[in-house]
Amino acid sequence: MKITVIGAGAMGSLFGAILAESGEDVRLYDIWEEHVKAINEKGLDIELNGKTRSVSVNATSDKRQIGKTDLAIIFVKSTQTVDAARIASELVGNSGFVLTLQNGMGNADIIDEVIDPGRIIAGTTSYGATMLGPGSIRHAGTGPTVIGMWTGIQKTGIAKITDVFNKAGIVTETVDDVRSVIWGKLLVNVGINAITALTGIKNGRILDLAATKALSCAAVEEALEVARAQGVKVSDNTVEHVFQVAEATRNNRSSMGQDVDNKRQTEISAINGAIVKEAQKLGVTVPVNQTLTALVETLQAHYE
Numbered sequence: 001m002k003i004t005v006i007g008a009g010a011m012g013s014l015f016g017a018i019l020a021e022s023g024e025d026v027r028l029y030d031i032w033e034e035h036v037k038a039i040n041e042k043g044l045d046i047e048l049n050g051k052t053r054s055v056s057v058n059a060t061s062d063k064r065q066i067g068k069t070d071l072a073i074i075f076v077k078s079t080q081t082v083d084a085a086r087i088a089s090e091l092v093g094n095s096g097f098v099l100t101l102q103n104g105m106g107n108a109d110i111i112d113e114v115i116d117p118g119r120i121i122a123g124t125t126s127y128g129a130t131m132l133g134p135g136s137i138r139h140a141g142t143g144p145t146v147i148g149m150w151t152g153i154q155k156t157g158i159a160k161i162t163d164v165f166n167k168a169g170i171v172t173e174t175v176d177d178v179r180s181v182i183w184g185k186l187l188v189n190v191g192i193n194a195i196t197a198l199t200g201i202k203n204g205r206i207l208d209l210a211a212t213k214a215l216s217c218a219a220v221e222e223a224l225e226v227a228r229a230q231g232v233k234v235s236d237n238t239v240e241h242v243f244q245v246a247e248a249t250r251n252n253r254s255s256m257g258q259d260v261d262n263k264r265q266t267e268i269s270a271i272n273g274a275i276v277k278e279a280q281k282l283g284v285t286v287p288v289n290q291t292l293t294a295l296v297e298t299l300q301a302h303y304e
C-alpha cells in the first residue's frame with residue numbers, strides 16, 4: 001500500500017518507519033527540512049528501551065515528489081490540521097483514504113471540509129513517541145490503536161488498512177462508534193494536559209495534592225456533561241480512569257507540558273478549548289475548562 005505520512009514528527013516518523021519496515025511503500029512528508037535531510041542521508045534513528053535502530057524510509061518536504069497515495073496519515077499537531085488536510089486531499093484524489101490519529105477534538109471535522117467524509121478514518125493510538133532531534137526519535141510507548149470510519153458507515157477499505165497496520169505489528173481494532181473513542185482519549189487529556197502545562201509538574205503529581213486532583217476532576221466532570229449532552233457514550237468511571245492514566249504515566253511530562261517547556265504552540269484549542277466551544281453551542285458553562293484554556297493561551301502568547 002502506498003502510504004504518505006503528513007507531519008513526520010515524533011509519531012508520524014514512528015508510524016511511517018514501522019509501516020516501511022513491514023514492506024509498505026511509505027513517504028514521510030514534513031516541512032522541517034533538516035529532519036527530512038537527516039532521514040534521507042542516514043535513515044531514521046529510533047531509540048527503544050535504550051537501543052537504537054536505523055530505519056530506511058523516504059522523506060520529503062516537496063509534496064510534488066509524492067504522487068498519488070492510497071492512505072494519507074495526518075500526524076501534524078492539531079494547530080496545523082487545516083494545511084495537512086489540504087495536502088492529504090491532493091494526494092489521495094478520489095479513491096484513497098485519510099486517517100487521523102491526532103489528539104484532541106475537531107481534527108476529523110477540519111478534514112471533513114476538504115475530503116469526502118466517506119474516505120475519512122479517525123481514531124486514537126496508545127503509542128507514544130518523543131522527538132530527539134533531526135532524524136532521531138524515541139519510541140516511548142506501545143498500546144492499542146482504535147480506528148473507525150468518521151461517518152460510522154463501514155467500507156472495505158478500512159479492513160485493508162487495519163490488516164496493513166496489524167501485519168506491521170501496530171495492533172489495531174476497528175470500531176463503529178469512533179467518536180466515543182476519541183472523546184475517551186480527549187477526557188484524559190482534559191484532566192491532565194493543561195494542568196501539567198501550567199504548573200510544570202509531571203503527570204503523577206496531579207494525584208499528590210488534593211487541590212490539583214480536585215481541579216483535574218472538575219475539568220473532567222464538566223467535559224463529561226458536554227459529552228453526555230451530545231449523546232456521546234462515556235464511562236461512569238471516567239474520572240477514575242483519568243487518575244489511573246496519571247498514575248501509569250506518573251513520571252512523564254504531558255505533550256502539552258513538553259510544548260510549553262519548549263515554547264511551542266500547544267493543542268489547547270483542540271482539548272480544553274474544544275470543551276469550551278462545544279459547551280457554548282449547548283448553552284452550558286464550563287468555567288474550569290474556560291479558565292484552563294485562557295491561562296494556557298496567555299502563557300503561549302507571551303513566550304520570550
Ligand code: NAD
Nearest residue numbers: 007008009010011030031032075076080083102103128129
Ligand atoms: P510533533 O511536533 O513531534 O510532529 C509534528 C510534525 O508536523 C513536526 O515534525 C512538524 O514539522 C510537522 N508539520 C507542521 N506543520 C506541517 C505541515 N503543514 N505539513 C507537514 N508537516 C508539518 O508532534 P507529535 O508528538 O508527533 O504529535 C502529532 C499528533 O499526534 C498530535 O496531535 C499529538 O497530540 C498526537 N499524539 C502524540 C503522541 C506522542 O506520544 N507524541 C501520542 C499520541 C498522539
